[in-house]
Amino acid sequence: MMSMKCKYALKALTCLGKNVGKGYMQTAFIAESENIPKKFLEQILLELKHAHMVSSKQGTGGGYHLLKNPKEISVADVYRLFDGAIALVPCVSINFYEKCDDCKNEISCVMRDEFIKIREGARIVMSKTTIQSFLNASKTTKTKNN
Amino acid sequence: MMSMKCKYALKALTCLGKNVGKGYMQTAFIAESENIPKKFLEQILLELKHAHMVSSKQGTGGGYHLLKNPKEISVADVYRLFDGAIALVPCVSINFYEKCDDCKNEISCVMRDEFIKIREGARIVMSKTTIQSFLNASKTTKTKNN
DNA sequence: ATATATTCTATAAACTTAGTAGAGTTTAAT
């Protein structure tokens, strides 16, 4: 399961994705339309800014906009930013590698190769799914239900 | 990332898998050979027993053995037992379904279909990987390094 | 009886999550 923070971030990015080319969108607007606590969202947007996924402008008429193309922001990217490793165990993580405390010998670990396969299964599908995927979904059959 | 508990459980099950047909294996033995705190492992084995994955016998010469075929215990099964849902969000979980607090309308949620795809990616590979997969790994090239 | 080994419940320290609070900074409009 992903954290609420990560989920909120994906919702916020998708919201910003709908606004591409239309200037800045305010935190308060995103918070209300996506049902996210405003003060919590402020923190999240700030983290997304520091990760260079969004850009911001202060003051009246300010707000946030996407800094990258929606298809260049994957669920994997956002997950890594807020929740860390995609891998099930640290010793097979690409971006958050750490030695397992309890493993005597990494090379001889019988679970490692299998955990790498599992990581690849998750990593590939999470990398393929982007903010654009969510935007596409909103353009098809779903529109009637909003 | 999976919890230590889940990882320990997989290691313990694999250890028991090596002993199939050879009677009972003691907690103390598993704890030492897999580098797992013994008292913690006791709890874990008990949970595995309650989930009918292992069987036990008390007293002298007692211990644990697998109750199922190693290829019928998947990483997905063990993950669900100790860490819960495989899905990234509760509203697309098969075994731990819950409505998302922040979602106004599940049907119109633009992320849902994509999260289902991600869940399937993870679920399939985690279901395919079993205790037998780990046992197979230990029988091939790895043996020399143990 | 006694030693062995699982069973069960309670407890606790450390860490993480999901926020909240508030002061500060920047910008646009008046």
Place this chain on the structure above:
DNA sequence: ATTAAACTCTACTAAGTTTATAGAATATAT
């Protein structure tokens, strides 16, 4: 210049989870 709008940053906190540890109880074989 002043004011209001909006982001920026740091600190804090309550609740929950994780990773164990402790100890008494129960069952079994010799």
